[in-house]
Amino acid sequence: MLLNAIKTKQLNDRRMKLLITGINGFVAQHFLRFLTLNDKSFTILGISRSKQMIDPDSFPELNLTIQQADLLDKSKVGEIIKNFRPDFLLHLASVSSVGHSWLQPLESFVNNTNIFLNLVEQLRIENIPCRILSIGSSEEYGIVTTDDIPITEKCKLNPISPYAVARVSQEMISEIYHKGYGMDIVMTRSFNHIGPGQKDVFVISSFAKQLAKIYLFPDLEKKVVVGDNSIIRDFIDVRDVVKAYYLLLKNGVSGEIYNICSGNGISIKDVLEKMRKLIGIEITIEENKKLFRKNDNPVIIGNADKIKNSLKWAPNIDIDQSLTDIIDWWKIQLKTI
Amino acid sequence: MLLNAIKTKQLNDRRMKLLITGINGFVAQHFLRFLTLNDKSFTILGISRSKQMIDPDSFPELNLTIQQADLLDKSKVGEIIKNFRPDFLLHLASVSSVGHSWLQPLESFVNNTNIFLNLVEQLRIENIPCRILSIGSSEEYGIVTTDDIPITEKCKLNPISPYAVARVSQEMISEIYHKGYGMDIVMTRSFNHIGPGQKDVFVISSFAKQLAKIYLFPDLEKKVVVGDNSIIRDFIDVRDVVKAYYLLLKNGVSGEIYNICSGNGISIKDVLEKMRKLIGIEITIEENKKLFRKNDNPVIIGNADKIKNSLKWAPNIDIDQSLTDIIDWWKIQLKTI
DSSP: OHHHHHHHHHHHHSOOEEEEESTTSHHHHHHHHHHHHHOOOOEEEEEESSSSOOOGGGSTTSEEEEEEOOTTOHHHHHHHHHHHOOSEEEEOOOOOOHHHHHHSHHHHHIIIIIHHHHHHHHHHHTTOOOEEEEEEEGGGGOSOOGGGOSBOTTSOOOOOSHHHHHHHHHHHHHHHHHHHHOOOEEEEEEOOEEOTTOOTTSHHHHHHHHHHHHHHOTTSOOEEEESOTTOEEOOEEHHHHHHHHHHHHHHOOTTOEEEEOOSOOEEHHHHHHHHHHHHTOOOEEEEOGGGOOTTOOSBOOBOOHHHHHHHOOOOOSOHHHHHHHHHHHHHHHHHTO | OHHHHHHHHHHHHSOOEEEEESTTSHHHHHHHHHHHHHOOOOEEEEEESSSSOOOGGGSTTSEEEEEEOOTTOHHHHHHHHHHHOOSEEEEOOOOOOHHHHHHSHHHHHIIIIIHHHHHHHHHHHTTOOOEEEEEEEGGGGOSOOGGGOSBOTTSOOOOOSHHHHHHHHHHHHHHHHHHHHOOOEEEEEEOOEEOTTOOTTSHHHHHHHHHHHHHHOTTSOOEEEESOTTOEEOOEEHHHHHHHHHHHHHHOOTTOEEEEOOSOOEEHHHHHHHHHHHHTOOOEEEEOGGGOOTTOOSBOOBOOHHHHHHHOOOOOSOHHHHHHHHHHHHHHHHHTO
16 A cells, blocks of 8 residues: 555656566557546556567657566566566566477566566566566466356466466466565466457457468468367457556555456357458368477366456457457568568 | 386486485485494485585494585486485475565575476486385464364365475475376475584574573573463474484385374473473573464364384384483583583
């Protein structure tokens, strides 16, 4: 409460400083769009590992600076934290593909868990009263029983991929830094995001790209390659996700974990059929066993009552709208190649 | 099973190669003594981060080589694994003090979790059929309810210190590498070890040192400084621990987790009184609140039925014997200063 009082006072005096990691990523882009529309009050420092970075001028209404840094570099992280002294940290940097984590488990672990640990440790050492949003994943739940569906935050964690292990480790670190050092950390378990701009290593974006190609180039074979399309997921539009992140940064309860999900489950197969109808083409579907993951979760559907009840958040964009926007986005990308 | 068959064949052909990390440490010293008495068949490579290393000639009956390496250095780990190609890995390297982990949480995490990850990842990349013993800790259980005592391996993990979080992360990584990549990993949750040679950052060793000093130097103030001495722990002699490690390396079931404990709980206060009586002096006890840990577990007592039943292991050294040996060890150390 003292911390909030200090922040409220500061808010009257100066602009709040927001540090966003993973600024080049899919979620960060949508978060910046959300701020452009809803809250231009922050001084924002965006960090990206990649040297090819977004142009801050694409968000002319925001007070945004971009810096290149590898968050595994402790001294660089120290420098950023000491110089910028953030009031808020939105930690979006992540290697978030489950499939990739099986190929590069060490890279996945360090670029989720260790980069987060480097950030919170520097904030602790510098004693900076920063509200941190630690992003977790529905993958943390792993294999759940039918009784656990829809999954609430109380469900036992049972991670079954390197990526999921990295996210559970990050969450345990968050809890220790909150309980042990009194740091102001809010945690999420975010379910599968979809939306325009997502990389095609993620299933829905991959389908949309393949369908848009078939639509635009009629000479191509009308075939879509899929992995295990029986699995059921809870897809949520990234624009609803970033609204939740904003509300959690502002009003989430410190030390608490929040599911961010739609509450609806749909099989990969049914999503593909929805998209096919939306784009209006006929296709054949080819299963590629190589795309099947080890130990995949058959069903993940979340329960978002906690964030709905405490922060008056609710998803606004239904799956048909999301899919339409994703297909349209790919049509534009493919036309301009 | 195939792996075991291959190993059995190799066993007939050549000496098995055993990689031991943390070779300078308390547990490794006792493990080497155990091998000297019981099994001299291994070619052993010992790794230590410290440049001041044990002399292999202190174990003249073993085929032991020592090498200095920081296990956080991935390329160095790669080199060691590629060159030595171990059949067995006993991973003892650890920054294992809970108290220290609150002071240096990042150091504690990387020097438990990341060093382990670097080792198993290199073994995976090189496709080496190595039996790995991943050492965990009773601290992983965290705060448990009275109903959970004595704690079995099925008890929910609830880590409440940075050290405990690092150990749970290591265990999750072990499970993923076993289930996802088929690697041959056996895991322990080892309870508080005691024994001659332990550093005095650990409570029993610290008491023994203070008592031995008072005994040897009658002019000193007869005062022992303690932290929260009401907490109850399951102490097990390190010589019983290393016997369990040997049996687990040889015959533990891959993918399984084993408690290593005495099954008996005793308060810190009662241990101190036992030691005072053994050494035969009067003392005053001073509580130092600075030595109280954040969120300490009030009671930890383990259940060792799993390892007892499956490997015919049982602790042989009772606590009075352990304490006598520890006091005697300190008397010798202090006399020779």
